[in-house]
Amino acid sequence: MFLRALGGTGLLYQLQSYTEPDEDECWTDEEVRDAAVLLRAAQNLDGDDDEEAEGGASVRDAREDAEHLWGLIFSHWRGAGRSLYRAQAVLAHFPWLEEWAKPSLTAKTRYLETLRAQAARFANPEELVVAAAATTLRTPELPCAAPAFAVLGANSRVSAALVDLWRRWQNAAGRPWEGPKARAYLSYEIVRGIRSNRKGYDAARAEAARLIESWEERARAAAKSADRAPTRRLTAHVPEASDISPRHDGRDFLEGLDAWTLGVLVTWTVDADWRNRVLTLEVPDLVAERLLGPASDLPCCPVDGAADLPECDRGPGSQPGTVRPGIFDDTPVFDRRPVTHDHIRALRTLAPGADQLYLVFSASGGAEVLPIDTIERRLAKGWLGVLIAGARDLPASVIGLEEPGSSAGPEACDAQRPGPGQRVHDPHFGASLGLAEGGRQTLRQTYGTEDRDLNLRLLALARGAHDLRSLDTDRPGGLPVAVWHGLLTENHLDFAPFRPPSSDRWRSGSGLPLGPLAAVQFYTTNANPLIEGKGHSPLCRHAHERAVVASDDLLNVADLMARTDFDWCSKCGGYALRRLTDSQLSYYRAAHRLHGIKRWLDGKSEVPDTDTSTMITHLEELAAWQPVDEEQWCGSDSWQWQDIIRELRRKVARCDGPW
Ligand SMILES: [Zn+2]
Ligand SMILES: [Zn+2]
Ligand SMILES: [Zn+2]
Structure with missing residues (x-):
């Protein structure tokens, strides 16, 4: 995490960029001067500008080149300003790096001034005043x-x-x-x-x-x-791009300002505090009037000659928390230091799009997956813990990011069609309930390619949360909906194999043990019939697809099967279930196969054209069922399972098909 602030688009990058002219895009002072002169001449050209006349095309080309250079210099100036601001914002959290960064900052400041002076050549102060x-x-x-x-x-x-x-x-x-x-x-x-x-x-x-x-x-x-001497002193507050569009922070620094305002900035800026994004201007009266007027895009305030510090200069809490080594960095877990409030605040400034989820460790709660807001709340109550990793720190090798085109796998198609995947003996039976399908759903619902990687990481991290309600932070902008679709499904389980046997030919169950399915979680907006309103899946349109929140109800299979008093929405069925783990899905398939066989043998459903030995083979396969990720399946559930299979084998032997 620390390295990310330093590397990537973080500090190291910021310190190295905009320190001197680019190798690819460079220009000389003379070129700038010529271009500015040319543009001014072209603009003042009255009458017909005989494009057809001799040399018309080359004049046009020269003008386009000059305009291009004008745009280039302005965008470089903006970029350099943004970069200096970013670098200083990061450094504010790492004061012990200041000495080390100083030469770079000086170079950056110098280059920024060069760019400003070059940009100013394109602005005509006379014209700006007349405008x-x-x-x-x-x-x-x-x-x-x-x-x-x-x-x-x-x-x-x-x-x-x-x-x-x-x-x-x-x-x-x-x-x-x-x-x-x-x-x-x-x-x-x-x-x-x-x-x-x-x-x-x-x-x-x-x-x-x-x-x-x-x-x-x-x-x-x-x-x-009017008095054209630049005598009025103003401070201009450059809006931070992330104020406007948090998702594309940085890209639009100083953008959205019209060319007049930019011209004013490059012409009359006398002092720049990029770290606080405050520029001090000395401008002529008329310019000040327009800047302070209601139509101005740039928040400005007048500076009284007396007061040295502009009053509206510093925002609240501009003193950033200091981040010492050993919190976000990649020092061994053994040496990690407890996270504090200041770190969380720093993290938010350093990486405005900071990971929403963190794997944390504390002596009181062990390893947990928590949203950053929850960590903050806990800290307020004296929680002591360390950050182990954020979503972006997870190794790609275990997340399966390299899997190409996995969004349209064959199983996904099967799971959607009503035919295959629905029949008990189809190897894909129930695939739509599983984790693999969850990953595909997340990808399918992630529209920005740049978000795919992050969403899969968030999904992987969120799967470690014991109770998905703990991921609700009581704030907008939690986990993306696409991630929730990877965690939950509105497809329902068919409980028939687990229902008790009864005389009802159609509804009778097989009384199979719930096994690993006992732990499956069901989330609903309302499971209490005494509370008004139907129960919805947290992903139901009727619940505004708002995802799981802290006040949702959590049920398990036994709750669902035992009660009949639920009032479920007919659109979503009332709840979403947490996707089945591989073991759960495998057991769900096995239970349905066993249930099918039992119904044949009990004469409750039509019998396929199967001979005794095939039937025995099927039962043997089912008797050997083991959880995917465990050595052994033992305990009372497994005894019950084996019991039922033994009973069925006796039945097969007795009847001696064909059925
Ligand atoms: Zn299939
Ligand atoms: Zn609903
Ligand atoms: Zn509804």
Whole structure:
């Protein structure tokens, strides 16, 4: 676990990345300057940009290259910022590594500054201020009565069209990199839906163009008259990507911010505290106004000249717990140290998608599989234990990850079709109840390929929980539903072989012992007829597929067979059973075969065309049944089993078929 924080996409990676220009993707300062100049020239190009003219294609190519470089530098700058933040966040938990990491951090900070300066070349401070001025302009008086707009229709139509035009222009003006040409083009919006050969079309469009030019002028004037010295000090809080989308953390650092905001950041950032994701800016008034305005994507607050520390700077509990060696690391289990609250908190920060389940050891509970939230709750009550492994620490070799295409094995098909797999003598009988099918179900219901591996690991770990209700953490975002389908099945057991014999020809059982099946667990939302509401499988749609929760009822086979007062949902049958282990499934098959033979011999079902010796062979096979994973099956259940078989063999000998 410790190594994961260090390795993988953890600290080591973060420290090594973004320290200097890439080998594959590198550019010189000159290239950056040329590209920025070229883009600015292209943007200010008014009139027709004769694409067909001589050299048009190469001009276009050069512009595309420049745009590509612009995007590349910005994405590198973002990536470098994110990486520095990640590295510092991890280091905060391992203070004794600080000295060691310092040179890398310095290199990273230096490279980040280089990237920022390069990115800033693409941003034009003038333009950014004008854009800010445009977006903070009040709606002007709109010339609704102008005769040129009469072609648009009634007065109300004209006024609506002009308000719309103003909004569009103001929006566009907030995106300066699109250039004035894109805004001038908006004049066509006003005559949209009007035939271009209609009288008055050109006049209306020309009037709109004049109007837009006047707005442009106003924005420029507002920018000019304002104080353009960067005198306002603000702090900007870069949202952490995981605030927005916890699953794809890191990928979207600084994304979702518009190009204007990014331009402002690269232009006017004077100080950056990446560890707390706080950037200090010194910006002109108009820019500050827009940043602090309601439309801003970036949470900012003003810094008072006096106060050195911005008040809204530090979030609560920003002092991370220190992680000493010997907790998450891969030191021998013998040397592991008890986990504490701080570690759990650190674990959550280090790996936001931390394993939900851990194999833990304590003197009070032995080895257990616990959700991280449960560990946290126990710690609050003074629990003393160590983490042995998380789901991701499990060796792939025992989980069967390398099994290719196992999601569509032949047994899975059989188990779904009503014919094969349903007949007692089919070797796949009951396969849909077993563990193997559980793994396939988990894979089938896991939609992201990147989750397949983790879900199989979680399934393997969860199988070690004694009571699946203990996996409920009282919080959303527990085990994925796909894993629950691997743990549980809504297919039901056929209890006939275990029912007592009776005179009812159809319903009579064989009185077979439950054997290993006695331990099978059944989970239901409600097994108490006194409590209102039908019982559902925790995976039933009627129970919102919410999976097992702590308040569910747990029954065993004996409970189910003994009681008749259950009120079960008709859709799911009322409960889900924990998938049968290999031994349980094997015994279930054997019991059904024996039950079938007994019914023939008792004359309760139609007799197949079988001779005595085959029948004897079958009985001998069944007499030799052993649990899959144990040496011996002994005890009263096995005596009862043998007794019944002996009885049947006597019967076969007496009757001496054929049946
Ligand atoms: Zn089959
Ligand atoms: Zn149901
Ligand atoms: Zn129902």
